[in-house]
Amino acid sequence: MKNRLKVLRAERDWSQQDLAERLGVSRQSVNAIETEKYDPSLPLAFKIAEVFDQTIEDIFSKD
Amino acid sequence: MVAAPTAKQRYLRVHIGLSVLYVALVALASYVVPDDAAPTPGVVFWSILPGLIVIGWIWNMGRYLFAMEDEYLRMLETRKALVATALTLAVSGGWGLLELFATVPRLPVFFVFPIWCLGLAVGSLVNLATAGTSGQDCA
Numbered sequence: 001m002k003n004r005l006k007v008l009r010a011e012r013d014w015s016q017q018d019l020a021e022r023l024g025v026s027r028q029s030v031n032a033i034e035t036e037k038y039d040p041s042l043p044l045a046f047k048i049a050e051v052f053d054q055t056i057e058d059i060f061s062k063d
Numbered sequence: 064m065v066a067a068p069t070a071k072q073r074y075l076r077v078h079i080g081l082s083v084l085y086v087a088l089v090a091l092a093s094y095v096v097p098d099d100a101a102p103t104p105g106v107v108f109w110s111i112l113p114g115l116i117v118i119g120w121i122w123n124m125g126r127y128l129f130a131m132e133d134e135y136l137r138m139l140e141t142r143k144a145l146v147a148t149a150l151t152l153a154v155s156g157g158w159g160l161l162e163l164f165a166t167v168p169r170l171p172v173f174f175v176f177p178i179w180c181l182g183l184a185v186g187s188l189v190n191l192a193t194a195g196t197s198g199q200d201c202a
Contacts, residue, residue, distance in 0.1 A: 028196045029135035038135050
């Protein structure tokens with residue numbers, strides 16, 4: 001699954017650690033999602049969408 | 064105000080406590096049970112008493128896994144346990160067959176849990192190689 005996490009994070013000038021703290025997860029989790037090594041669960045995807053004030057579909061897309 | 068311990072801290076505290084108790088019970092059993100003793104109920108009791116700590120270790124690991132809030136790190140921990148289980152089954156099963164057909168030293172069943180723990184270390188290396196992180200909770 002592709003995602004725009006890195007772009008959205010850069011637009012806000014957030015580090016991976018900043019985003020991790022906002023999501024309540026580890027920096028490794030943010031890195032794994034960003035590099036598409038790990039697809040988040042639905043609850044975490046909703047949380048990511050909430051943090052960026054966007055819909056899940058705006059952030060995640062099929063390969 | 065003192066911060067509440069994290070899941071990792073709770074896990075480590077219980078693990079260290081159980082380990083100390085394990086060493087004490089093994090020492091006590093060694094003292095109480097004479098060499099080459101017949102398997103009387105008392106001997107069996109003292110012999111399996113330290114084994115209850117092994118159950119405690121496993122319970123503590125399971126509790127830690129459930130307490131982890133970070134789903135990605137939990138996935139890595141679960142993968143470590145799966146690697147450890149696969150390795151333990153392979154080593155014990157393979158060595159068992161070797162014992163059956165060849166004259167090799169017997170592998171005491173006692174070693175199965177330590178082998179599984181070594182498997183966790185191998186699981187960490189697998190995580191490091193495939194995910195770029197060993198899966199240690201850095202939060």
